[in-house]
Amino acid sequence: MKSLAKIIRRYVASAGVLVLTVAFFNLAVLYLIGWQSVQRHGERRLHAGEEMEHVAAEFSTADQGTAEHAARYRLSEKGYAYLEEYHFLWSMLLDDGGNVVWSWRLPEELPRSYGLADVAKFSRWYLMDYPVRVWEMNGMLLVSGYGKEYAVKINLMYPLWQIQSFPRYLSIAVGMNVALFLVLALWFAYRFYRSLRPVCAGIDALAEKRPVLLSEKGMTGELANRLNQTSRILEKQDRKLRQRDDARTSWISGVSHDIRTPLALIMGYSEALAENPELGEEAHCQAEAVRQQSLLIRQLIEDLNLTSKLEYHAQPLRMTEYCPAVLLRETAAEYYNEGLDERYEITAEADPRTERIRQQGDIQLLKRALRNVIGNSIRHNPKGCRITLRISEEMGCVIWKLLDSGPGIPERVVDILAGRQADNGKEIHVMGLRIVRQIIAAHGGHADFLKKEAGGYGVELVLPVEGEL
Structure with a gap:
């Protein structure tokens, strides 16, 4: 958020x-x-004063002998052009007595003589609704007017x-x-932010698979409605998945329980037949084969039940203190105590620093993981091999490396365990190694596969170090 x-x-x-x-x-x-x-x-739009100055500069005075007083003032052709260019509608020239001594297009409605009060009024405001410009010229007053709808005249004065x-x-x-x-x-x-805060909280709840129930009012009401719907859909799907997983776990557990009794009878009878001296050599071999296959079936059933429980976190961990180096040596010793075939050799090598490390874990499950890897090497090397078990401490982790001198784990098996290839369950069986990964993951670590120089892969089990003596 x-x-x-x-x-x-x-x-x-x-x-x-x-x-x-x-x-x-x-x-x-x-x-x-x-x-x-x-x-x-x-x-170029000129200032109003400049426009009037340009027009005033084009006036000239006629001969003094002229009979009419009004004829003394004349405007040049350039001056008339200025009046047109500056959009004046009419213009007139007043002498110091307020009389019109020159005019251009002067409307008939306008008077030809003005008093001081009239000049004061139209200089500030309008002349009979005509907005005008006023310019002083040699003691006279040049007045030019615009059309009534052309401009608005505003006079302002501030202290x-x-x-x-x-x-x-x-x-x-x-x-x-x-x-x-x-x-x-x-x-x-x-x-x-306050309107988005519940929405963000709802998104966090969805990420944590918690139910969401937001108010569907306000600016984020539609978004809250979508989150509520999504929460209901996810909750329904999660409920169905839990029901399916529970049914799967119950079915596996039930099948495992139901097979135990007949499997125990088969193993008991086959063992008795294998030890019966009255039977011939061939019958003894057949009885021993039945017993070995029964043991394999029992192991597969136990693996199936264990991997199902580990996958759904239904297998409780019996945590006790152990030394990883000692556990590795004990596992190797058990194979020799059980009568390891002379074709196989198991060596355990421990870094001296690992002798002081103490961990908390389920010893039986961890030993099961080590035995699965070792047993995998024995089963897939019928002519014999050398199995090397090494333990070291690197960067705060305990590392178990299990390698054999045989061809190693096929790349296809590694791809299946890594999810890069589908497991069809017909040619390659990876349940034992999958259980190894599940056991190590349940203890907070991870299992990796090491590429060997001669081809194939070995196994590396990594667990975080918790404490030392």
């Missing part, structure tokens, strides 16, 4: 990226609007102290906005 701090950091970072993206987007839109305005109104304190107010406003943004981002991140 992600920590609260990590979720909040990512949420705030994502929100910050979103805000910056929106801000840049708005700046791009404003730039696009400005660019379109320039394309629409010309390559000087407000203008001077604007940067401070702006910094305060920006700081408050940033603080508000952080508070809101943290709040929403915490709410998001």
